[in-house]
Amino acid sequence: MLVEEIMSKPTVKLSPSDLIEEALALLNEHTIRHIPIVDESDQVVGILSDRDVRDATPSILEPDQNYQILKHDVSSIMTSPVITVHPLDFIEDIASIFYDHEIACVPVTKNNQLVGIVTEKDLLYRLIQLTGIHEQSSQIEIKVPNKVGVLPHVTRIVSERNTNISSVYVYPYQDSYTEKIIVLRIQTMNPMPLIDELKQHGYEVIWPNIPGLSK
Missing domain, CATH: 3.10.580.10 (CBS-domain)
Structure with a gap:
């Protein structure tokens, strides 16, 4: 912008x-x-x-x-x-x-x-506005390895569930050069099925951390 x-x-x-x-x-x-x-x-x-x-x-x-x-x-x-x-x-x-x-x-x-x-x-x-927080949505934070192809893979998982992404941004995980945090704001009030699927693909969802879902 x-x-x-x-x-x-x-x-x-x-x-x-x-x-x-x-x-x-x-x-x-x-x-x-x-x-x-x-x-x-x-x-x-x-x-x-x-x-x-x-x-x-x-x-x-x-x-x-x-x-x-x-x-x-x-x-x-x-x-x-x-x-x-x-x-x-x-x-x-x-x-x-x-x-x-x-x-x-x-x-x-x-x-x-x-x-x-x-x-x-x-x-x-x-x-x-860029974060999409003004829209009715849910936020998911995922810790991922800092390597090529991770973000497209994560967004493809979201797309395959016919869920629209309001915003996405990436920032470093603490002081690590090998890991990143992907923050997704998605247009659904029930992110639990997507969180479960992300975990099934091996991703660590750090927010929301809902007990009982797949690890």
């Missing part, structure tokens, strides 16, 4: 010379957490978060606060430089950027101009 499929557009934006009070109003009006800051050519020069604004905004609970800070430019509190991504980047790469840099959003640029924004919420929602 590509970034252009999940990004928000058009996006709210500000220039470096706009005031902090304007940023506060936009965050509240649009119920958003981040605002890209762009120059006159629409190139991203910074990013402003609700936390940046909140930290700079005087508390109504404390007397003698300096409310003049709201008249300062957003450039005084924005984060710069900014990591950006391209609309044709893969969302898996974006997830890695979020994790490695501990950030919660990335502006999306094309030809160096802002075209959208992706937040961690956008990314998480799409990753949930």
